Amino acid sequence: MTPLTILKAAVTELEKRNVEYCLIGGHAASLYRISERVTKDVDFAILTTSEETAKKTAGEIIQALDFKPVSGFVATG
Incomplete structure (x- = not known):
């Protein structure tokens, strides 16, 4: 999946769940x-009633996109 494809799919999932969100990053x-900032990830801020709800919602959306949710420090090699 390209970042644009992921972006579109994530927005679809967010809107399907009626989640208030903002594209960031x-x-x-x-x-x-003026010039595009090249990035391979897609970042959103989501507005929910609690941190627990935010993590649950984000995890559900990540899994719906066939990715694995990871939290905390992730070593990149």
């Missing part, structure tokens, strides 16, 4: 920069 920065 590199893709959001690309909307107001």
